[in-house]
Amino acid sequence: MPLDYVNLSIGDVVSCREFVLDLDTVSEYVAAVGDRSNVFEPESVSPMVPPMAIGALSLRGVLDDLGIPSGTLHAGQEMEFLDSVLVGETLKCRATIAQNSVRRGVRLVGVKMDVVRGARTIVMSAKSMIMVPA
Amino acid sequence: MTEIGTELAPIIREITQIQIAAYACAAGDFNPIHLDEEFAKTTQFGGTIAHGMMIAGLVSELIATSHKRTWPESGKLKLRFKAPVRPGDIVTAHAKVKQIRGTELTYSVGVRNHKDEDVIIGDATVAVVVE
Numbered sequence: 001m002p003l004d005y006v007n008l009s010i011g012d013v014v015s016c017r018e019f020v021l022d023l024d025t026v027s028e029y030v031a032a033v034g035d036r037s038n039v040f041e042p043e044s045v046s047p048m049v050p051p052m053a054i055g056a057l058s059l060r061g062v063l064d065d066l067g068i069p070s071g072t073l074h075a076g077q078e079m080e081f082l083d084s085v086l087v088g089e090t091l092k093c094r095a096t097i098a099q100n101s102v103r104r105g106v107r108l109v110g111v112k113m114d115v116v117r118g119a120r121t122i123v124m125s126a127k128s129m130i131m132v133p134a
Numbered sequence: 135m136t137e138i139g140t141e142l143a144p145i146i147r148e149i150t151q152i153q154i155a156a157y158a159c160a161a162g163d164f165n166p167i168h169l170d171e172e173f174a175k176t177t178q179f180g181g182t183i184a185h186g187m188m189i190a191g192l193v194s195e196l197i198a199t200s201h202k203r204t205w206p207e208s209g210k211l212k213l214r215f216k217a218p219v220r221p222g223d224i225v226t227a228h229a230k231v232k233q234i235r236g237t238e239l240t241y242s243v244g245v246r247n248h249k250d251e252d253v254i255i256g257d258a259t260v261a262v263v264v265e
Contacts, residue, residue, distance in 0.1 A: 032156040033191040037198035051206040052194040056187050060162035074186035076214045084206040
């Protein structure tokens with residue numbers, strides 16, 4: 001069920017999901033974006049996940065939980081990569097509301113995401129700004 | 135030797151509706167503004183547009199190509215999505231060193247379309263490995 005954006009407050013947890021970055025998922029992402037940086041080398045023993053794949057695939061669960069309405073736009077993105085991630089790792093993404101305001105008929109929602117490995121090692125921190133039709 | 139003003143070799147790509155659909159499946163983002171031409175025609179954009187994160191991926195790819203492992207281990211990216219990218223657009227991701235502080239390099243980064251309009255602007259910071 002979609003969230004009631006009007007009542008979201010700063011600090012509210014909107015998503016908390018565990019996910020696995022398996023070889024098929026990462027390969028599908030790399031093929032879709034056409035990444036040729038060679039960060040991801042599928043033939044290596046422990047292939048590294050391209051950092052934007054961590055961001056995009058973390059956002060996947062958050063988008064599901066936010067139940068964003070059609071026409072929502074992505075206005076800005078901040079990301080900090082803190083450690084490399086290898087294919088096959090299990091990560092957890094916790095998303096909280098960082099901003100929720102209305103300006104000129106458009107609701108601007110900031111969602112902060114911390115992606116962790118294990119109990120507390122943050123591998124990526126990010127903030128997405130989305131514009132939701134008010 | 136990296137100096138302020140040094141530019142990375144740009145990445146130039148044509149964006150297609152097929153690629154947008156593939157990204158939607160890979161990222162699980164099925165917002166109809168990216169996929170449904172009839173719906174997208176009713177919006178301010180008049181047609182489908184690419185996912186911002188898909189285009190932002192070009193910036194990350196550009197920095198990763200030059201900085202290899204240090205990018206996923208220490209990179210910071212701050213981007214604003216200024217304008218939509220439509221199927222058929224040819225986009226160029228670019229990066230120019232704007233600040234060197236200790237062992238950190240900050241690039242002014244962005245993506246322009248074939249009309250030379252900024253579609254993404256921002257900064258990328260990465261640690262430099264001293265060998």
